[in-house]
Amino acid sequence: MIRPDEVKMSVEETGKWGMTINQDVCTGCQACVAACAMENNISFVGEEDSGYGRSMHWIRIERFWEGEYPDVRMTPQQPMMCQQCGHATCEPVCPAFATVHSQAEQLNLQVYNRCVGTRYCANNCPYQVRAFNWRDYQRPEPLSNQLNPDVTVRRMGVMEKCTFCIQRIHRAQDTAKSEGREVMDGEFTTACAQACPADAIVFGRVDKPETLVAQITNNGRGTKHLAELGTLPHVTYFKEG
């Protein structure tokens, strides 16, 4: 739960970049999933592997069922992606320091170079949002023309996950710096939030109270997933708006 403002929060708890997800308007249309895949050079894995839990989606939309026919109801769609925890359980368990906390951006980083593929981080992630490169998934030519030059193309044996589009964060910060100003709220957003037709996803600086995302986050109606574990996630969910 969101604590009252007077409680002094650690920088890990406040975070820097945050996201809110309005499950009431999320229609499960998968636009965010497609946008994420296109932005972040995510491999597709084919029918067999995707059916066996090896799909590489960095964001997935969960839904459950409630009740029995005819009073059956689909629970509000719940997009799950890396929650960019302030106290991430993935971070301490990596023996190689491949998944580390960014002090500058307050994000959980995955440093592909350092990854040796023990998969402990994914095992220890309570949100199960990490995707492992089980194989060298092929992109037949000329599909590789589409690859985003701002994002690396991962190879077999490394872990990957949602980065909050850190390449966009860097680009926006770089542009702002070259123009001698701060990054403005709404100047850029993540690929998923940019695509979302219902504007269910809002992204921005949660540590600045005037931003849209901070205002939504702090309106007191949201919940954070598995907050009882003390992971300090930076994605806030709103079941009923």
Add this chain to the structure above:
Amino acid sequence: MIQKFFNWLKQPLGLIASGIVFLALVSAVVYGIWRTQQAPEQPIQFPHKTHVNFGIQCLYCHPGAARGPAAGIPSQAKCWACHNQIVKTRDSALLAPLKDAVLSGKSLEWVPVAIVPDFVHFNHRPHIAAGKNCEECHGDMTKVTVAQNPQDMTMGWCLNCHIKNAGDDQEKLVKLTDCGTCHY
């Protein structure tokens, strides 16, 4: 037979032969490793020193460096725009590949020289903005023909400079040594 061979190996000639075999093996491996670090040849032996000594600025041909991540390689049209007007170079045999490429509409395939390891992003702009000169990383182009990479572009090399530049500014140090600044 094997016994005989072992016995033969033990005499001085055999020892020398074994030594030679061992050295050959080692040198083959060393040669192999060395080969991996050798770039293929450039399509044109581009004389950087000539151009730089004419007073052409780096950013004239590689303007991307001031604006964004990639410095870029000039389009063939840009090269030919000048060379077409210089009689000496228009028909020079050294520039024949360029002329062919321009006329045929094919691209010259340049070989990257300054490469960073995989899974790393380098952005020229902040470095130029921070007042770095091109030659601090790419070496003195007034002296080389084909560009060479004078640096071992490893993380240590990057970080040493980052730490030095951050100085006592703690915030800057955090930003400049954050894994996420380059690895994503």
Add this chain to the structure above:
Amino acid sequence: MADKKPHDEHSHEEEMRKKHLMLDPLPRGKMNEMVMEAMLEKPTWKFWVVFLVLSFIVAYCLFYKWYVLITKGQGEAGVMRPDYWGIFLVNTVFWIGISHAGTFISAILRVFKAEFRRPFTRIAELMTTFGLVQAGFSVLMHMGRTWLFYWLIPYPNQRMLWPNLHSPLTWDLLAITTYLLSSTMYLFLPLIPDVAMARDRSTGWRKKFYRVLALGFRGTEGEWRHLHNAMNIFAFAIIPVMFSVHTIVSWDFAAATRPGWSSTIYGPYFIVGALHSGMGAAAVVLAVVQGTMKNMKYFVRGEHFDAIGKLMLIISMSWAYFYFNDYIVQWYGGDKWTRIMLHFHEAGPLGWMWFTMLIVNIAIPWAVLWNAKWRSNPWIISVVGIGINVGMWFERYLIVPVSVAINRMPFTWRLYQPGIEVPMGIGTLALFILLYMMASKLIPFIPVWEVQEGQLAHEFKKFGRETVVSVSELE
């Protein structure tokens, strides 16, 4: 310290004690000859057939399949979300568990002066080293980019980046390496007098081989004193290493944020589990050695199986305690996910595995091992031992891929289906046996000096009309 109990009051305890002491001593030379004979015996065609089959299995299942795994990726195995860990880690824990018996037998029993240990300390110690080799292989197979395994080794690299000392895997690596090194040392020290003996009794390349291994041991008083001191120090030092290594392995699970794993009792529970499978394996290996190698019936006897059987029984009981303690505490904790997971263990698609585990780990040992006659029979005890090992493998399988199927995100739950892990696991088993077979032809399996030391210390003494056994203090 001769017991002065009246003749008619010869206690059962005394009888049992006598049995383990091999009170039919043979001269040292004769025993040496027997051990050398067993080692140098020309291999029969059966040996070669088994050897070739195992070599083929190792070459194909272990090395070729590993090549396939490395080139094609972990997708060849059955791992996926949420089962990021699979049989490779089951095997790792299993082999580390097996390796515990060796140290337990040779170090703990040495420290506690359990006399029955003497003939088979070597065989057990070999199990430690060979088991650890398989564990190491298994953990390397598990890694997505195994060619970078050295990044886990703590050495100051260019950026002075050390491995993450918060990670249980780093502790694990340190513990296993320490254990491998120390157990190899501990295997080697008592071996020195025996290879020295073998050196003196062999010719050709073997003589050179043993000369190198024997480090110039001549059997002088000073050498023996040093050796004894070293062995004593190691025996005491290796015990905490042994306890720590499986505790640390258990922390891989216990330190994780997963339902069912974060359990405080995992440390001792894993150690007892390791001893359980280890003792079972030791019994099997002893039975095989006794049955297949020449002259071994003298050294390895029913009374040894009897002693191991008793140990197995008590360990089985402690394991049962720890297992249900863990189970009940977790159940009582009332965490929703843990409850689903525990239920999944017994009622899920792998419920048969859970029940088999309980039967072969608890029911069968308890039913069989109480009987001294049955447990003295190498056949019966090796069947029980095999059963325990299967059960303990199942236990690890339930802890790793089955438990991992259940997490806090029900949308991702999925059942693990093994792939290339199966042949590769068989490959490690084949390599384990193969290493034993090769060792049987290269290393004296029985520490003759240790046996004789026991025999010298214990002898019949006549006190009047009575013959009693004397047990003299050695240290």
Add this chain to the structure above:
Amino acid sequence: MSEQVSRRDFLKLAGLGAATTAILTGCGPASRYVKREPYQQMPEYNLVGQSTYYATTCRECAAGCGLVVRTYQGRAIKTEGNAHHPLNLGKTCARGQATLHGLYNPDRVQGPSTGSWDAGIQAVADAFKKYKPSEIAFLMGMTPDHLYDLVSDLAQSTGMNAPLRYGALGMFESRATLSKAAENVFGQAGLPWFDVGKAQIVFSFGANFLETWLSPLAYTRGFAGLREKETKLRGTFVQFESRMSATGAKADKWIPIRPGTEGLVALAIGRLVSEIRSGAALPAFANVDPAQVADEAGIKLATLEELASMFVNSNVLAIPGGAALGQTNGLEIAEAVLTLNALSNNFGKPGGVYLSALAPNQEGTSRPASPIEMYDLVEKMKSGAIKALFVHGVNPIFELPKTLGFEAALANVELYSFATFPDETAAKAKYLLPDHHSLESWGYQRVATGVALPVLSGSQPVVSPYYDTRATADVLIAAAQAAGGKFASALPYKDEVDFIQNKVASLVGDASGSFSASDTATFMARFQQYGGWFRNVESLIVPDASKALYNPVKTTKPSFAGNGEFFFVPFVSPTLAEAGANKPWLQELPDPTTTVMWNTWVEINPDMAKELGLANDDRVRITSEAGSVEAFVYLYPAIRPDTVAMPFGQGHTAYGRYAENRGANPADLFGAYYNDAGDLAFAGMKVKIEKISHAVKNGGLSRMESLMGVYGEGLGGEEH
């Protein structure tokens, strides 16, 4: 001896060394082996190392959303929504995002089947000359775009058959029915536009407006507006349908009614409401008896009364659509539901019903061909009245139900295909003259619905053509010139761009628009820059419904063909739609309701499945009187027990490696039955289900969800 040995060793070593070198060379950093190719000539507005963004229009469906495509060094990297485009306001759907997987698809058509373009153009010109104009027909995609205008012009001045626009999406949307219903209720044809965003309560009768319906992004935005509660009360949404669609999944109340009774339910609610309000039933609703309707629809009367009481004091927006219109009484259903709106008197008011605005250069409404019009075309092909068929932007063999016999009729005509992708129809073409991909093309497109402003959306090439393709407009213009005579005078243009400029000329100087320009060159530059032109005047047409409540609405019972025991509800896959199956990332997107990827399933109620002895992933054959298909069973908790449902989108026999021989096409089960507006009664079938084989391990559907976690299947007992 010694020298011999060492020499041999050296030879061996040399070999070993070479092998080692070869292996090690492959181990360097990946970037070592990249060659960098600079531009021949830097395009205008491009900068080295900088991305360039181009505005264009999405062509994945007919809605006409604006895109901004990020390009880098001549490659298209990412599509984003055009924030200045009034239809989608910067947003995209999954299909728009995956456009690039069509552009860079490894299986695209790489050049004309004639070898050279000159030969191809000559072939088209020959066809123009060889056949009488009345023997030539054009079949085009659903989009009202510049090419449609060009072909219309050509047809008009030469006497060729007027081009038909068709798409499977249009068939499933029953556009003809909606238009006809509007005509019957309001006296004016047109595509209705429902202002979901400002509504208080929405009653949707089968309309799948959050999926592929008409203009998915506009309706999704409307839905977000309905649910918005910072400035108003959170709107309520009730869905009536027999199978819970992705739209129904978002409803506050989901009412499973028997297929074909949607109209009756609407009228019954209307009757109850009018009785509560005035004590007597209005003439429009006089024909129905609520108790009987509840019985026929398979719901409780109390439910109807509860809904009526919701209705009484609020404004309710009632939307007809989806499978409800795909019944033999689809037109009556549409009329009944439109009439229900009259009780809220919401016509032309915020949160109410409008008719869509006409695009800036549009005269009169136009809609895609209905299936019965397609049937006429097929009949003409069969009878030899049409001898040359030109197909562009549509894959009729896949998109038309098999029962229409299009594929067989192709034997009688010469087929000219302009497909960019080797689909089923292209495979049958005598001449395959591939058009550019939409991201490589010029054009404009009229936005048919979804926005209050009249919008002409503009397209421009964002990358140069990757293959040897040519714009169909250019081919037709060149062929018309080559054919001479009235063909040449019908298309007196230099090229495609010249034609487009000519067509938008009427807007040059128009000051009411998003921008105004006084000359064509400036206009075109801005048109490309902003991705289109729109008039800043809300131009939704206010329908006249003054008589709606006073004419009794007809009620006809739906008829179902076939003697199967299940109603059959086909629906368009929200992620694949009709032409997405060739894009690998669309295939890997989980379906919003079932989370299935890469395949086709058939949804059955779990209780019914238990009765039939069916389990998840069993293979079944679904048989209608028109044919049969095979699919995997999906036990779907939210479907009537007397209904089965199947997604449309898979089942291609061609269309590239990712689509080919994957899943099944439910359209194969459709019979040739039509409603009164000429739309196909695609949901008017009854089907039989028989089990072919048991589920095999690892052989079933690829699901994102967990059977264990979501359904407790295989978890052991009732714990979850």
